[in-house]
Amino acid sequence: MDYKESAEAILQAIGGKENVSAATHCATRLRIVLHDENKIDKAALDRLDLVKGTFSTAGQFQIILGSGIVNEVYKPFIKLIGINEMSTSQVKSAGVKKQNPLLRLVKLLSDIFVPIIPAIVAGGLLMGLNNLLTAKDLFIHGKSLIDANPGIADLAAMINTFANAAFVFLPVLISFSATKRFGGNPFLGAVLGMIMVHPDLLNANEYGAASLAHKVPEWHILGFTIEKVGYQGTVLPVLVSSFILAKIEIFLRKMIPSALDNLLTPLLSILVTAVLTFTFVGPLTRTAGNLFTDGIVWLYSSTGFIGGGIFGLFYAPIVITGMHQSFIAIETQLLADIAKTGGTFIFPIASMSNVAQGAATLAVFFITKDKKLKGIGSASGISALLGITEPAMFGVNLKLKYPFIGAIIGAGVASAFITFFKVKAIALGAAGILGIISMKPSSILYFVIGLVISFVTSFSATLVLAIRESKKEQ
Template identity: 50%
Template sequence: MSKNYRDTAIQILEHIGGKDNIEQAAHCVTRLRIALKDETQVHTDQLLNVPLVKGAFHNAGVFQIVIGPVDVDRVYAEMIELTQMEKATIADVKTSGSKKLNPMQKLVKIFSDVFMPILPAIITAGLLMGLNNLIGAKDLFYAGKTLLEVYPNLDGLWALINMMANTSFVFLPALVGWSATKRFGGSEILGIVLGLMLVHPDLLNAWNYGQAASGIGGQSIPYFDILGLFSIEKVGYQGQILPILVAAFVLSKIELWLRKRVHSSIQLLVVPITSIVVTGVLALGIIGPVTRLLGNYITDGIVFIFDVAPALGAVIFGALYAPLVITGMHHMFIAIDLQLIAQTGGTFIWPMIALSNIAQGSAALAVFWITKQQNEKSMASTAAVSAYFGITEPAMFGVNLRNKFPFYAAIIGSALAAIFITLSGVLAAGVGIGGLPGFISIIPKFIPTFLIGMVIAIVVPIVLTYLFSKSKKFGNRE
């Protein structure tokens, strides 16, 4: 069936109040993101009947219309041509919408703005780390042996993959420094320098900090002696999120303050060096130690909850993750995952996220089998495939939420799968693709258990969606 992108764009404009009601518009992989002047002019019911529109909702001050990969780019192009508006970035639209946000929404927006640009590097690192772990896992392919022991020629490949996988995590502060200073209005290059400074080879590696602090093996924490007046721990922050996030904020504010007060003729000489030196001292002397302690408390608190009541924690997270995607709060879990990996060597959060995505895809797949409507069937099939590879918006907004009961079935399946893998202690070595390929990022000894969790996340939503469809009128969108 051919797709009329111009007609779709015309109808979208009609149902959101026209060109005059738009401040700015951009798009991401699956959604149009529009900052509206008056959200009361939106006619959501009519909008949902527009071809290619799979869902629509307000989030963080921005009106979002779910269309799907590839199609969204073409609809956006038609919209720009029809309205003669300037193309905008997602950051531009979010800035326009941020005026309507409460403090919590602003915090979530910061995490989203910082981590979305570096997500490809984090996911790539997670997948490579998973592949690396598979090669070095004992008993996975051969009893009592690893692939390296059976095929010694793989050693060079294993070492190369290991180096590639670790790069993003070793220099994570530099990635976050670049993205965060860009978000806060500072110079990205200074953010990179600040991030690299926090992982400088002259500093004690963060992975060895615990041993040095405990005096294990005769180790001790080295210090910078600053003119005999005070000392600063000579410690790095590899894999840490909060230190560089706060330091990048401080760096940006100092730089912006200096730019307004230093004459343009000497700005290049004064502003960068002053910003880096002042922020560097604050980062190593105050920000780093305080935020490291705060990050440890947050991580310990989350681990404590799942240690004391793992089933309760799993059912809450497994059931609530999909609704959190609607609010945008799911972006905060990237920081928690990375903190868990840095502190404990693995994360139990990301495996539950992967299963939640699979559950949404499975519910959409059930709708594909059940529905008699050709348009619904086509949408459900493509949405299911998309969710199975980590992009859940088409399935969630285009199929499951519109029919209600598939969404409930997916949440139940996700919760049950989360309980199972949590009670089994499943951990991921990194953040990978949150769908069927997700098993690659699981620590090898937990892969068989995780695969059972995947079966639960596939079967339960399909069965429940089928049963719910028998007791409810299919396609109910009241």
């Protein structure tokens, strides 16, 4: 394969080197920031054999080439446009500058929460393992595995301790990541998070009962009364406090002489931010965060399967805009407050949507006679079933339109079903077939049925729409 020739063809199709602002690549995609995406000749790109699909997101135009091919095309591509190799983060920054404020906010939340997802996933899956050991009627009628085998009771207790750690100290994780994203020292952010969950403070989970009993501990300083309450399982207070910490640190580093910088900047940054957190920022944002979480739970509970169906119907269109990244913050809060929320309903609905996209793509694979489309459809369809939908969605479904319609129909029907049975996840993970391991034990059966409904409905709807489409063409 002549990669230089392919690079030249791609460059010509996207409007020439004058239209390219930045370019990099990941494992499978060429990621380009363009001055004007209206100059793209998508038909010309589609005619290229090595192009598996294209889509635009987060200010970047991305061309799916495949593993092993994209890096070979990228080498002559950057020579043609006359730039040096760029990192993914550099191109992301260039793309973000083109976005509107709302999408920038989504990107900000994504940058903060994506790095801590592995910790939340590990904790949630351990919690699921604990539930498998302690849930009654799951394997044995009227008993749990622990009831039947008392010798493993301490094993379950140990696993439960491991599982809770990420959520008990969640503010430490969030504050580290957020402070780093806001431009401050992440280790100062970690210290702030530790202060917010210090064992000398009243645990946030006990605040409601202590408040009703008028037993909330307090500090009395210079005539002011400050509640000694921690922020376990909170998100919004940590985000706002981390932002304040980073900005105070940046300001102080500019004002304090370099000889005193390492001494005074960390001291004053932590002291001022911590005082503001417990006196003003924390109480306000904790109330706002609780109201937001309660609102989400109320909306889910009150709208029932109709609301779940609508959410499932629009989940894939939301993914196209990139705004689904903001759901990570909501899910983190739902999981952190699992005793009240019971888990997250967003992850199961995302799984229904992803499986629906995969089913629609596989339907295209079975009915199309286009060899290139068959090749893309088989691989991307299976990938979507496992939780990676971009190749299926952008490479096949959106391009043909009718598979995407079939997919959102299936996602809507399946999401309504699982919402009716209150299916919730206790961990994050791969939103697809593998999502089974993230479900509450009581939700597993209904989740599996939902996956079947999503696949069958989407596959069937796509076939029907394909027949209708072919009749139109005739």
